[in-house]
Amino acid sequence: MLSPKTHGPLSGLVVIDLTRVLAGPYCTLMLADLGARVIKVEMPVLGDDARHVGPMIEDGQGGTISGYFFSINRNKESIALNLKLEADKVIFDKLLASADILVENFTPGTMARLGYDWDTVHARHPSLILASISGFGQTGPYRELPAYDMVVQAMGGVLSLTGEEGGPPTRVGVSIGDICAGMFGTIGIQAAIIERIRTGLGKHVDISMLDSQVALLENALVRYQAEGVVPGPIGSRHPSITPFGVFKAKDTYMVVAAGNDRIFPRLCEAISIPEVANDARFMTNLLRCEHHAALKVRIEQALAGRTANEWLKHLTALGIPCGPVNDIAGVMQDHQVKARGMLMSQLLPNGRPIITAGCAVQFAGESMPPATPAPALDQHREALLKELGI
Template identity: 45%
Template sequence: MKPMDGLLVLDFTQFMSGPLCTMILSDLGAEVIKFERPPVGDTSRFSPPGKMGASSYYISLNRGKKSVLLNLNDEGQKTAFLEIVKRADILVENFKPGTMEKFGVGYDALKEINPRLVYAAISGYGQTGPLRQKGALDLVIQAVSGLMSITGELNGEPLKSGTSFSDAASGLFATIGILAALRKVQETGQGDYIDISMLDSTFALLENAIARYCLTEIVPKPLGNRHPSAAPFQAFETKNGKVFVCSISDENWQSLAKGINRPDLAADPRFRTMLLRQQNVDALGAAIQDELKSWTAEDLMAAMDKAGIVNGQINTIDKVVTHPQILARNMLMNVSYPGAEPMKTAALPIKMRSLPEESDSYCAGLGEDTLDVMVNYGGLGKAEAENMYRDIFAAVDKVVSERAIK
């Protein structure tokens, strides 16, 4: 049994933030019905790269979900959807504020037919404030939030994160909010409305940069791979790759210097305290690098492990997916898609003794579960549903044949 078995999630999300949230809920046992507007559905289904009609991007965020075609402008489909809402526990959407309300299915309308509903809305700037109606994507939020201003090298161009940081942050905060609201439902029988802003989520995770500025009023600058207060705390080049080495205290520094056979550096008056090392960080880094250029990555990591210094090699993705630790933790899984060979994606990182680890999953094709859900959940008769969707299925097939990644 999984922790969220028996819970029904209605998914009106696309791209990354919302789909990440609902995929986690699915991995934890919830039944997730992803509603997609015909005939195109979630456009990320057609995002390259991919093969045999399946997008690796889409599959990596949508495993374990059912796919149902829904046009809320169609009264018959809308009526069936409202029947489904009556039995739902959670609804997640990531449209601009007011979009669901335009179709008459915003939170205030839905709670009238299901007071226990937990409704999570993810948007770029939140449901309130002067920018509430402004469009947003991950990179824009990285820019607006200040994240890009502290990413990269000093005096270099502002850089984005190597992954969709703001999307991931808001998706995770939405999941946390949903779990908290479900606890409230248990206690009171009443659902709740969860307002998640991508900007808020990113801002909250800038942690040290925000706190430092509020205290000192000094604008943080990008530090490359260095730490704002600890040193040495950076990558060093070896004969066969870069290794990240982290000294977090004066005692730690003494051990590091001895570990690389340079106790003289620990005695150098420029490097005796954390503050002095930070003030002389360039000279410190150069002295350590001069020593380590003749070392192998393996020898350096072994020496640091022995000295009790946190360290790790900078790996490329091809090395990570075959890393013994990743494999030991079962962090890759195979996801099947109609007509395509299984693809590997990252697995759920939440490890629970009561949660079975899965190595295989399935990602539904566009509209694959429409008739089943509309009949068994929406109250339509089988013939009624088939007649309602006959032309829609034909239009979907045409789009898929034209856009799917071959």
């Protein structure tokens, strides 16, 4: 039997993790950060595909390792098993018998070919929860098609809303097609755990990356129905709140989010264009949305006199919502990001530290224990076999 971890809200739970690349590993990363014991089961020799995705970093032994892999696999263990070999299946079955949750992100059909479809798994391990994360879900006409982040960002409509007005559709610069599916997976798994505590039975969590994109659309669907116009990309502004977006100051861009009718006159006062607050075109949020381009010109003329940092200090002191447009270097120096522990350090095999994003699920008065770095392929084989009595 595998003993669970003893720290964190999900301590007591053991997760067997067949996932590769991003959506699944992101899901199990959150489970691991919250205290579950997560055991990655990887293909021998190659391992998780993410081990071969750049950026590659020298491992100090003449080879390279994937920095990408380190971003999303801390706090996990690894064992290499080939589920097409009977001897390895015996080990896998022992792992399952000791586990609470099995997570996979194969294309639907693969688990059945390996002999681990839901009906079989559920019959053998009635309390086990199976979570499947796939491009299109376990049902529907596209269920067997392959999908990647880019495909579902595009099919789910998010791409069509992102980019410059009149320009080509633009990818969201982070893989929200994968990541949000991973997050919904974590939500589904925890819901299934809560149900299992009542019923004793596991269930099959069925997450679709495409569904996950549609679930992000919030007001775009109702805007289309209410206005009859297909929403398109609109750069850095908001469709129904103005001013609420990126504006250029003397040196660089900054954000001003002063859309409501109480704050807008205070913004105009603060940037020395009080007359703009009384302009008939800008009196209400609805009117400002209509005349957003003219308003942007006036605001940027006013901001051109000082640097973004100067304006941010001034506006913040006056309680007007604003902020810097941080690049990645800026994020890594941000005082709030640091204070919240969102920059977590892990030791690479070459002995050097690498910073990855921390866990956004936090509990007041508690701090995350130090992370164990992402495992080497098959690193925990001996310890695991010993625990299982093999």
